[in-house]
Amino acid sequence: MGLIAEITHRCPLQCPYCSNPLALESAKAELDTDTWLRVLAEAASLGVLQCHFTGGEPMARRDLPRLVRRAADGGMYTNLITSGVTLDDGAMATLREAGIDHIQLSFQDIDPAENDRVGNHAGAFAKKRAAADRIRASGLPLTLNFVIQRHNAARVGDMLAFAEGMQAERVEIAHVQYYGWGLKNRAALLPTRAQLNETTDIVEAARIRLRGKMVIDYVVPDYHASRPKSCMGGWAQRFINISPSGKCLPCHAAETLPGFDFPNVRTHSLAEVWESEAFRRYRGTDWMPEPCRGCDRRELDWGGCRCQAFAITGDAGATDPACELSAQHYLMGEAALESAAPAPAFIYRRLGKSGLPAGPVTRQRALLDGS
Amino acid sequence: MPRLGVGMKFRFDAVRGAWVVLGPERLFLPDDHAVEVLKLVDGNRTVADIAMLLAARFDAPAATIEADILPMLNSLAASGAVRL
Numbered sequence: 001m002g003l004i005a006e007i008t009h010r011c012p013l014q015c016p017y018c019s020n021p022l023a024l025e026s027a028k029a030e031l032d033t034d035t036w037l038r039v040l041a042e043a044a045s046l047g048v049l050q051c052h053f054t055g056g057e058p059m060a061r062r063d064l065p066r067l068v069r070r071a072a073d074g075g076m077y078t079n080l081i082t083s084g085v086t087l088d089d090g091a092m093a094t095l096r097e098a099g100i101d102h103i104q105l106s107f108q109d110i111d112p113a114e115n116d117r118v119g120n121h122a123g124a125f126a127k128k129r130a131a132a133d134r135i136r137a138s139g140l141p142l143t144l145n146f147v148i149q150r151h152n153a154a155r156v157g158d159m160l161a162f163a164e165g166m167q168a169e170r171v172e173i174a175h176v177q178y179y180g181w182g183l184k185n186r187a188a189l190l191p192t193r194a195q196l197n198e199t200t201d202i203v204e205a206a207r208i209r210l211r212g213k214m215v216i217d218y219v220v221p222d223y224h225a226s227r228p229k230s231c232m233g234g235w236a237q238r239f240i241n242i243s244p245s246g247k248c249l250p251c252h253a254a255e256t257l258p259g260f261d262f263p264n265v266r267t268h269s270l271a272e273v274w275e276s277e278a279f280r281r282y283r284g285t286d287w288m289p290e291p292c293r294g295c296d297r298r299e300l301d302w303g304g305c306r307c308q309a310f311a312i313t314g315d316a317g318a319t320d321p322a323c324e325l326s327a328q329h330y331l332m333g334e335a336a337l338e339s340a341a342p343a344p345a346f347i348y349r350r351l352g353k354s355g356l357p358a359g360p361v362t363r364q365r366a367l368l369d370g371s
Numbered sequence: 372m373p374r375l376g377v378g379m380k381f382r383f384d385a386v387r388g389a390w391v392v393l394g395p396e397r398l399f400l401p402d403d404h405a406v407e408v409l410k411l412v413d414g415n416r417t418v419a420d421i422a423m424l425l426a427a428r429f430d431a432p433a434a435t436i437e438a439d440i441l442p443m444l445n446s447l448a449a450s451g452a453v454r455l
Binding site: 045046047049050075077079101102104140141143169170212215217 | 376377378380382384386387391393394395396398448449451
């Protein structure tokens with residue numbers, strides 16, 4: 001079982017595919033340190049084995065090292081998912097001392113100018129590059145995460161070569177997942193089927209060449225798929241995701257679903273959360289309609305993704321339309337036509353400005369500092 | 372000399388009453404035989420050393436044990452849990 005601690009929505013980057021909800025939570029809505037310390041202790045005693053600190057940019061919270069220490073003391077494997085732009089020598093040393101086990105560093109592209117354009121943060125690539133060197137020098141395992149979309153899909157080979165040069169233990173070639181800001185920017189991001197096939201071929205060849213040296217995890221977009229992904233390993237079966245304000249969700253996108261009363265750690269223990277109505281609603285196979293109910297893959301893909309079912313069909317309890325057996329599968333094909341049209345401008349991820357088109361590159365120091 | 376993979380942790384989980392190997396986005400639940408081998412993997416002992424220690428404990432020929440644990444260590448290495 002894993003805990004996904006989304007400790008803040010503050011972030012110095014503004015990636016247009018951010019998995020955070022369009023309605024970002026503000027700094028003043030965030031849980032305080034003591035509440036997080038209590039939640040982390042509860043997680044450890046429930047048998048949670050892995051704790052993923054994410055955001056937003058989790059390093060924007062100054063108490064991150066204290067939270068890492070509490071998770072490590074509880075025996076959890078501690079994973080930091082970061083953009084790396086604030087990972088300087090001091091921060092690295094503090095995290096090591098706190099007991100961090102692993103850092104996953106995200107890149108928007110291997111081309112520095114494009115990387116900085118996607119994150120809307122001048123100089124981001126150089127900082128990430130320096131962060132990668134720091135992680136490597138620290139002796140920690142290094143995972144590089146590259147987010148793939150129509151503008152950078154042609155450079156997957158260069159990304160893998162860079163990861164190999166860094167001697168990364170693991171690299172994620174992760175196509176954008178179309179939720180939250182990603183869904184809003186789908187027409188600007190979704191690759192064509194031909195682009196997807198090309199990245200798949202490159203990844204498969206690299207996996208054979210690098211077997212035993214570097215693990216390559218590969219995530220594809222659902223829009224060109226014939227079967228759905230096993231989203232989160234099934235609804236509320238493996239993960240609890242806690243939002244910055246303490247809302248407990250079976251996945252980071254579940255807040256988009258209407259008609260739910262998601263429990264909050266301010267008022268509920270994690271044990272209560274796990275057995276709450278919201279967590280039980282789509283757990284297992286009892287809730288399934290046909291064709292899922294009678295499908296021999298029902299315990300492999302668990303009916304796919306509830307958030308995608310809702311976003312595309314309007315019914316969270318429907319079969320994921322990514323499945324070719326869904327009566328609404330054609331909607332995915334229609335949406336995928338966007339990938340062949342000219343790409344519109346990005347709508348950058350911003351607090352309280354979810355509907356405005358992209359402006360010039362600006363540094364969001366105020367957001368990062370929480371002021 | 373086998374050692375745990377970079378970033379891998381091998382520990383007893385009291386909640387499950389079972390040994391686990393934890394790593395980056397990875398979780399392995401080794402079987403009883405693998406647990407006995409992993410307890411002896413410290414980066415200093417050779418495979419032969421480990422086989423000898425197990426031979427003494429389980430009263431079996433070291434060569435037989437070594438032949439048993441080699442494929443196990445190879446599969447742990449393929450998953451990244453162990454480096455050979």
